[in-house]
Amino acid sequence: MELRSSLGSVATLALVAVIVAMLVGQQLGQPILLGFVVTGSMSPTLEPGDGFVAVPPVLADDIEEGDVVTFDARELQGGGLTTHRVVGETDEGYVTRGDANPFTDQDGDEPPVQESQIVSVALQFDGELVVIPSIGTVALALQGAFGAVIGVLSGLPGGDAVADGNVETLMVGGGVLLLLYSFAADLLGSDRGGRDRSRSRKGATRAGLVLAVILLLILVPATASMVIPSGVNEITVVSSESPSSNPTTIERGGSQTVTYNISNSGVFPQVAIIEPASTGVEVAETTHWIWRGQSAGTTATIHAPDETGVYYRSISERQYLGLLPLSVIVALHAVHPVVAIAAIDLVIAVVVTVVFALAVGFQPLRFRDTGRDTSVVDTVRRTVRKWL
Structure with a gap:
């Protein structure tokens, strides 16, 4: 049961990470983990709403004919992100075309695509694009819900800052999702609370988990x-x-x-x-x-x-x-x-x-028992207040 619970928590956390990554990618104009199309220009390979695994250019092999790339178009449909296939290369850049289009993008006003315009390359195996059906439809629905949450927050006192900038909005939205995950984890874990407390001391927290959170809080901004x-x-x-x-x-x-x-x-x-x-x-x-x-x-x-x-x-x-x-x-x-x-x-x-090992060690960390059940969120809040 403990293994199944751990696997379930990991799967849930991974799902939250994917959702946050997709929402962040939508706002930044840079596909993260997954991308998707909203038009039929890549049909039948990619139907509207279908997704693909977005590989950053720095991780992809050299771009060649047949690759499907997402690039920041200058003129095509008013400019912006476009996902089309590379069908040729000239001294001035790549020639691209949607699979459903009879003409290349460069037959119109779009100049040859430069390396600097390409933001991701779609993952392929044996020449076949890895397609995730309807993931874009789900992402758009989540984006709508995300926008509704931001709309509510922006209507609260001091909430104007939430709606003013993309970066702050993303942080708040990501924080809300992770907070919901924490609450869900607390609720799901409450049924096992009695049994767990009979076998371990109440308030004990694994030092490895604390270290993992600390590493996450340090490595994410460092990498960014x-x-x-x-x-x-x-x-x-x-x-x-x-x-x-x-x-x-x-x-x-x-x-x-x-x-x-x-x-x-x-x-x-x-x-x-x-x-x-x-x-x-x-x-x-x-x-x-x-x-x-x-x-x-x-x-x-x-x-x-x-x-x-x-x-x-x-x-x-x-x-x-x-x-x-x-x-x-x-x-x-x-x-x-x-x-x-x-x-x-x-x-x-x-x-x-x-x-961490020298200062704290890897023995379970135990918090003072207050005589009532305390969630992870409350524990972190009290700890931060103590430090401040």
Whole structure:
């Protein structure tokens, strides 16, 4: 029974995590874990409401013909996220088309898709797309319920801040879902309360669970501080017949040097790696160690093609917490950015675990018995008040 209960709790927590991830992805315009389509442009592969496993570009193999990608369109249907298949590649980018469409997106006003526009790649096995039927319909229903909750909260005194910003809204919504999960866990566990207390002391909490929560609270923001600022910055270049005072308007066949600045407003040292992410770009100094409150800069040379027109050049920026030697971070980054992030997270996890073991140990933690049943939420609340 205990194993079944543990598996059920893990499954419930995983479901909550998936729901929160999908809602966050919807708000950020970046599919997280799962994505879905709302139109029939990818029919019959993906019908409206069908979902797919969204793989971040940094984790996917090189994009090639036949891949289904989600990209931030510039002109297609007014711009925004679009999920279509790659059907070709040119010097200026990828050619895309919906499976149900007779023409490519580039036959219209949409320019070739750049690497910097692609936010996810749909998972495939043996050339077949992994499809999750109707998951998008469920996600949209949850989004509606989520919006209703936010609407109620925004109507409460001081609730205007909830509706003002996406990030704060996501935090509140995620917190509400996790809180509901905690209450549900308390209710489901109440039936077993009598039996459990006959075998273990009331108020005992596993130290491993406390450590897991602490690691979660530390590793999530630490990882976010490396992932969120990282990405590909796109520069729109106009190749013209004559030079201009505008640094992004370059005489055809010529080049222009621009300054690229990075600052560190965090607590720990920061490593920034700046690299070209497209043709026509050269970066003078790619690796930077930036102390707290300091800034660094480099120069990038942008080249214009011989033909006039509008072109796109991209620069990749990856940021890491400086918790390992610079040479080690650079070497891990060369393997893959995810490897570097995982190694830094591992260092944090090891340090936190060692400190926890020395300060607290791994014996069950027991709280003072108040003579009444106390939920996890109440226990945490009282503990925080005591610390403050």
